[in-house]
Amino acid sequence: MSNTPENKPIGPFTLTPARIILLAFGILALVSIFGGIMGGVSNVNDLRNARDAALSSSEAPPSEASAP
Structure with a gap:
């Protein structure tokens, strides 16, 4: 056995910096x-x-609103 850590594959839902930028x-x-x-x-x-x-037009008196 070797003492080097094995690289695990990245899961599909793991948030990496690149994926966060793409989401943004x-x-x-x-x-x-x-x-x-x-x-x-x-x-x-x-x-x-x-x-x-x-x-503003609904607050005006009726006589002013109906003037020609």
């Missing part, structure tokens, strides 16, 4: 794809502006 890149890609599908940052700002406009 995958998560960043998913976040980017999801953000793009949802319309991005500009869409969120447009929705906020529309909400604020709707709230």
Whole structure:
């Protein structure tokens, strides 16, 4: 018998530094794809502006809202 340690094969679910980096890149890609599908940052700002406009018009008295 030899005194050198035997190299065990790496399991499929063992987290190595390279696998951790790949997981991080995958998560960043998913976040980017999801953000793009949802319309991005500009869409969120447009929705906020529309909400604020709707709230301010609903708070106005009825006589001002129906004026031509």
